[in-house]
Amino acid sequence: MPHNPLEEPALDNDSLSLKNIELIDVFSRKRTSLRPLLSHTYPNKTLIYHGYLDCLPLYPTVAVSICTLATYRQSHRTWPRFSIQAQCKALCHLHNIRYTICSIPYQSYLNTQFSDAYDVYLEIIHRVDSLINEALDCNTPNWHLLNSCPCCFYKLEDEDNLTFEWLVTINSNNSLKRWSSSIDGSTTRGDLRKFRTDYWLDHTIVDGFKDDVRGRLNTATNNDDWQDIVPPNESAPPFTCIDRWRNAGPEQCKQMFAIFDESGIFIAACRHQFVLLACDMVKSGELAKYPLAIIERLLTVYGQNGACAYDISCAFAKTLANSMLGQRASSLNLRMMVGAFHGHAHNQ
Template sequence: RTQISLTFDIYYQIYEGSMLIIKVALGHDAPDYRLRHSCPCCHLKVNPSVIYQPFVTSDGNSSLSRLAHHHEVDCHTFENDYCLSWEYVDQFKDEVKYRKNREDISGDGYDIPDQCMGWENAWSSEKQLLTALDETSIYAVVCQHGIVQIFTDMIKSGKLMKNPLACVHKLITTFGSDVMFGYDIACSFLATLRKSSLGSLVWDNNFQVATGAFHGAAHHCTCQLSHIIGMKDGAGLELLEECEQCFSASNAVAIVMWHSSAYH
């Protein structure tokens, strides 16, 4: 078993080294090149009448968790252009703590209905399990055509919201204005976003947050009128529920990931 694992690691290092040489030769080694060209339908802005582009949806998947092992000694780093680094994500770890001291950049003073707060995860009932996990889940951003854009490893992040905030920052700095971002707790996340250090960046670039058609049905009616994707101009028939389709495939490897190293 160990020999097979080591052989695969060596194969992958050779493969990645070869791919890097090819990318350099083709000029595909620029920062965020893969993200900018991952989906031509989303990222080639050829129709000026389109209000929002790209449409992306995001969510966390707790099935893809990994147990903490005290004996773990694998210090390899998995190099790829999909996953945001831990250092990048940790820039936003204190945003929730300080949001009460900041003003809403929009100035509309939107209050989140109590019914929508029921979307908060029951962390207290899972506290014992969470202490046994090193990575509690992954947080992924998928475009409307089902192509993964970026993802982050949620490493004992609790309710810090640093993972979605990091993804928002990456999307704006890469694609600029008029991004439509789907999230099942759009109402509460938008309140956090407007009071975060990204507030002015979000406001200046017309970054929009909407609840997907499936999850939005469980929100308060006033929330639906403001945030559900079907009420957004230019959304058409978009559902913003592609993460569920993506996770239905990735869950097939969940049982293997529970006891793997961080690198694997």
């Protein structure tokens, strides 16, 4: 519904006054009273004027400093496993709450208070960034892909054409797993949040390629991917990297433990290590639908004469040729190759 300021409750001066409010900072915790300015129509305007945010819009009792929220944001970015609960416990230790008089030990409701204030902080950051991007004309479609790496994607006037107009590498990582909430018997809650960045490909886009893979049938009698393979002797057939490379196995073998709802991420990066695209790997291993979705977006944005390095390009090149992208990739002269790091596994 559209926002109607006439429906907002009118607050008197006493309601706007913040009396005996608890202010939480990184190294301090205190109670104080704050008086609003004449221009402040809500208590949170007074709080943010003093550098604090609260989870309640009208009658706040506890507020967290913006400095504390910014510190947690950067800590969480560098180590995603650093949870809000861990942050709240750390604040309790820093404030020495457990040992001071008239104080309380760590309680679970502190997580809710901090989480609500943190959500407000992230929303403010997002809206400020959106206004800046709009003012700088940096919110056009695919702006990130076209401008993330000037060395790769900026072209000078009268510059000679390169053999490869763009060069990227793609691969997956299975360390960013997320536990499924249905495993411990609790009710599964759907995540309705949407990514607000053009870094990420939505799972609906990725699933558009799930039935487009003509999997390679593995006729070997031993399909144990974890078993060591004995090096071939002189009378053995020539080295075949597809049969030895685990990620190049058939699609039906690339499953994931049921306890994980998300099993990792699949990314594309340029040769200067700038991340271009990413997507979640949901309840599966490294299926072909993930690189197919990534390559489809790369072809749409960058066009012809591109090159893509992938550790299983020897097998994936056939999958790409047999997919709905095969003719398009061929007409745009896309070259699949194997990175030098994985050359030893491909007898190079």
